[in-house]
Amino acid sequence: xxxxxxxxxxxxxxxxxxxxxxxxxxxxxxxxxxxxxxxxxxxxxxxxxxxxxxxxxxxxxxxxxxxxxxxxxxxxxxxxxxxxxxxxxxxxxxxxxxxxxxxxxxxxxxxxxxxxxxxxxxxxxxxxxxxxxxxxxxxxxxxxxxxxxxxxxxxxxxxxxxxxxxxxxxxxxxxxxxxxxxxxxxxxxxxxxxxxxxxxxxxxxxxxxxxxxxxxxxxxxxxxxxxxxxxxxxxxxxxxxxxxxxxxxxxxxxxxxxxxxxxxxxxxxxxxxxxxxxxxxxxxxxxxxxxxxxxxxxxxxxxxxxxxxxxxxxxxxxxxxxxxxxxxxxxxxxxxxxxxxxxxxxxxxxxxxxxxxxxxxxxxxxxxxxxxxxxxxxxxxxxxxxxxxxxxxxxxx
Ligand SMILES: NC(=O)c1ccc[n+]([C@@H]2O[C@H](COP(=O)([O-])OP(=O)(O)OC[C@H]3O[C@@H](n4cnc5c(N)ncnc54)[C@H](OP(=O)(O)O)[C@@H]3O)[C@@H](O)[C@H]2O)c1
Numbered sequence: 001x002x003x004x005x006x007x008x009x010x011x012x013x014x015x016x017x018x019x020x021x022x023x024x025x026x027x028x029x030x031x032x033x034x035x036x037x038x039x040x041x042x043x044x045x046x047x048x049x050x051x052x053x054x055x056x057x058x059x060x061x062x063x064x065x066x067x068x069x070x071x072x073x074x075x076x077x078x079x080x081x082x083x084x085x086x087x088x089x090x091x092x093x094x095x096x097x098x099x100x101x102x103x104x105x106x107x108x109x110x111x112x113x114x115x116x117x118x119x120x121x122x123x124x125x126x127x128x129x130x131x132x133x134x135x136x137x138x139x140x141x142x143x144x145x146x147x148x149x150x151x152x153x154x155x156x157x158x159x160x161x162x163x164x165x166x167x168x169x170x171x172x173x174x175x176x177x178x179x180x181x182x183x184x185x186x187x188x189x190x191x192x193x194x195x196x197x198x199x200x201x202x203x204x205x206x207x208x209x210x211x212x213x214x215x216x217x218x219x220x221x222x223x224x225x226x227x228x229x230x231x232x233x234x235x236x237x238x239x240x241x242x243x244x245x246x247x248x249x250x251x252x253x254x255x256x257x258x259x260x261x262x263x264x265x266x267x268x269x270x271x272x273x274x275x276x277x278x279x280x281x282x283x284x285x286x287x288x289x290x291x292x293x294x295x296x297x298x299x300x301x302x303x304x305x306x307x308x309x310x311x312x313x314x315x316x317x318x319x320x321x322x323x324x325x326x327x328x329x330x331x332x333x334x335x336x337x338x339x340x341x342x343x344x345x346x347x348x349x350x351x352x353x354x355x356x357x358x359x360x361x362x363x364x365x366x367x368x369x370x371x372x373x374x375x376x377x378x379x380x381x382x383x384x385x386x387x388x389x390x391x392x393x394x395x396x397x
Contacts, residue, residue: 018286020133023050023071023102025123026114028059030215031137031162034277035112036063038285041293045286049108052097054115057082070107073097075119098123103130112285113138114162116218117342118384121145125377128157135284137162137277139228139235143326144335144380146238159239160284165232166239167280168259168271173240182240183260184232185252186312187212187275189224191355192253196316200356204348207355212255212275221345225358226312230323234334237327244327249320250309256299257307274299318359322366332372332383339387340365347395364394 022039026032032053039046052073053060060079064072064087073092074080080093092101098115099122102108110133113123120138125145127134129152136159142149153159161167165184173179190210191199207224208217215223222228229249236247250260258280260270273279274297282296283289314321319341326337340362347353353361365387374380 018045019047020045020285021047021049021107021109022112022285023052023108023110024048024112024114025052025098026054026116026138027051027063028053028056029114029116030219031114031277031281032112034281035114035285036067037278037295038282038293039067041282041295042286042291049105050101052092052101052115053079055079057086061086071101071105073101075115095122099126102127102132109133110135110285112136112162113141116140116216118144118338118380121149121377121380124159125149125152128152128159131156133158133160135160135162135281139163139231140338142235142238143231143338144384145374145377146234146334147330147374148377150238161235161239162277162280162284163232163235164258164275164277164280166235166259167284169236169240169261171271171283172259172261172269178264179240179242179246179261180264180266181246181248181262182236182242183248183250183262183309184229184236185250185255185257185259185309186226186229187223187255188251188253189226189228190220191224192251199316200354202355204351207348213277217349218342218345221348221358222341224355225319226317227319227323227341227362229312230320230326231338233320233323234327244324249312251312252307252309254305254307257309272299319362322359322362326366329371331374332369332379333366335374335380335383336369336387337362337366339384340391343388343391353395361391361394365391368394 024035039048048067048069050071051069054075057079075097077093080091083091111127112135113120114137117140120141121144124134124136124141169182190207191202208220210220219228233247255275256272257270260268262268276296279296326334344358344361
């Protein structure tokens with residue numbers, strides 16, 4: 001990439017000739033907002049061609065006014081209709097919003113996938129198959145269909161993680177060094193300072209009050225159970241191809257260190273930055289850490305500070321163990337884990353399940369099914385339905 005220097009706000013910024021035309025799936029969410037923020041800051045490099053959301057018509061309306069995308073999608077039909085009426089444009093809905101909105105168009109170079117849950121699998125998988133570059137925050141895509149996705153990556157795909165831990169590790173690997181072990185750091189979630197009993201009875205509002213990150217509800221609950229970290233272990237397992245025993249989780253309350261790798265000689269490299277998804281998104285999309293963005297806070301290294309790391313308590317956080325188990329088993333088991341977690345978290349958020357019962361419901365569903373191989377991506381949807389239906393029965397039981 002040819003590079004040049006230019007003046008902006010009295011600072012010299014190193015800048016490339018990069019131009020990416022993007023379809024952003026999940027544009028109105030927490031990561032989606034970070035993506036739109038970066039696109040706003042670097043319009044000369046990032047062009048928004050398609051925007052997709054789920055339900056929230058108003059924030060999508062604001063993005064349409066600001067970015068004038070060529071195409072818009074809303075997964076849920078009533079929301080798509082609202083946007084159609086307000087803007088007099090065609091709005092894709094259902095599967096069309098996740099796939100057709102970009103697949104048959106070559107004005108899109110890359111997809112940015114930040115929709116939660118099982119919905120993420122198809123756009124990531126199909127995006128790679130059609131030769132688009134895929135940036136993804138949605139770890140669930142790899143949890144449910146890691147083997148299918150990584151097969152496409154080996155064939156021709158370009159897949160770039162947007163999870164801060166995986167992005168950090170990814171940036172070390174591009175230097176071409178061999179890894180011995182990797183460490184995924186976890187802040188410990190919203191309930192990290194509570195006793196066992198108070199944690200079990202925690203209310204929805206307590207669980208959603210994350211001490212560091214402002215994220216969507218699903219991932220915030222998953223952070224409190226450490227299921228999010230478990231999903232990240234599975235994501236790392238597929239992305240980096242290390243044995244599961246060499247993928248370690250460390251609780252790191254400060255959330256300054258996002259990923260660490262240990263090399264063959266015992267040296268460890270860590271990437272530190274202020275916990276802000278805009279930094280990850282910016283570096284990943286622009287492919288460089290040379291761009292300044294005055295809106296992203298910097299770490300304050302003045303005075304005394306300390307960085308702490310500790311091993312997670314696996315008894316207190318059984319969901320992390322379930323994820324290691326699912327990754328070890330492979331086949332349909334990670335699909336079942338994901339479905340059981342989606343059901344349990346949604347029941348908790350609607351007040352129908354106690355926080356302490358989330359791992360119990362997941363365990364019941366997870367260990368009910370024997371391992372079966374997945375022969376095609378369609379099997380993912382079969383096992384997802386089976387697990388959801390059994391979760392309903394288990395709950396009634
Ligand atoms: N938040 C973070 O800091 C973070 C960090 C790393 C990874 N991740 C991962 O990124 C993903 C998104 O997390 P988030 O925190 O950004 O979630 P979020 O705030 O809940 O946002 C989800 C986005 O996806 C849209 N959406 C939901 N269902 C959809 C569907 N069926 N089709 C199309 N769009 C749909 C939502 O639209 P509406 O709001 O209109 O429904 C919203 O724009 C998750 O997989 C999460 O694990 C998040």
